[in-house]
Amino acid sequence: MSEQRRTEGTPTRRRGIALENALTDAAWEVLVEQGYHGFTYEAVAARAGTSKPVLYRRWSRREDLLVATLARHWRPLDLPDTGSLRRDALVLLRKVNTERARMVVLLHIQLADYFRETGTSFSDLRDRLRIADQQSPFAALVDRAVKRGELTETPRPERVVNLPFDLMRHDMLMAMGAVPDAAIVEIVDKVWLPLLGLHHHSTQEDL
Structure with missing residues (x-):
């Protein structure tokens, strides 16, 4: 019709x-x-x-x-399983960058009135869209890394676990779109992994 x-x-x-x-x-x-x-x-x-x-x-x-x-319209992304927390994080953030950047910026702009009216944030909305009892993607990656023995089993603040998404969203909003790949590598190698107790000295070959 x-x-x-x-x-x-x-x-x-x-x-x-x-x-x-x-x-x-x-x-x-x-x-x-x-x-x-x-x-x-x-x-x-x-x-x-x-x-x-x-x-x-x-x-x-x-x-x-x-x-x-x-x-x-906010379809969940498939979780990578490369056998390495660092590679998993890079693959996931690159998917977000290519598949979600436009929508993230769009929703922040188009839902500004909603966030003001309800006193909520993009993170609150993201949690509502997550299936009940479903872990956040990065929480799932961290749990998998613990089971592999890559990380020690210790309580970690949710803010730390989900930090890569929050930093990516900030960079997307600053750039009004996708961010350079170097920024993704920096988020993982220079910020997130050290907070989790891991350190990685990246080389050109493993980017």
């Missing part, structure tokens, strides 16, 4: 997951174009070619619709 033919309340044959996917796809388009300020039931319903009650039946709060929309 073309956008020209879509009107509020237009009946469709979509049901179940197909309908929810269509709704969250429309919601994503509205969010990208108009930000959280324009992320309204009216705008999403019009874009999806449906009625507001269809949205309200599934998501009674705008915040719930937002989280559902982001969950559909």
Whole structure:
């Protein structure tokens, strides 16, 4: 059905997951174009070619619709398993750099009103999008390194474990996009590994 033919309340044959996917796809388009300020039931319903009650039946709060929309478009990254904590961290950060940089910057800009309105942060939102009881990617990498004997089994602050993502996000926002690979190597070798009790003197061959 073309956008020209879509009107509020237009009946469709979509049901179940197909309908929810269509709704969250429309919601994503509205969010990208108009930000959280324009992320309204009216705008999403019009874009999806449906009625507001269809949205309200599934998501009674705008915040719930937002989280559902982001969950559909913020796909989890596959965790690398190279046998080395350093290589795992580099591979993961490089994936973030190539696959997530644009979205990270976009969400910070388009969700500025949401963060102000709710008093939350990007990190809080990221935690909400994570599957219940699922570890953060870097916590999983650290646990794996402990099991391999690369790291000692000792309590580590969550802030330290997740620091690579936070530093990457900061650099992305400063650069308004992807960051140089040298910055990724520096985050891992000069900041993160020493905090974990590991030291690596990188060479050109192992970058």
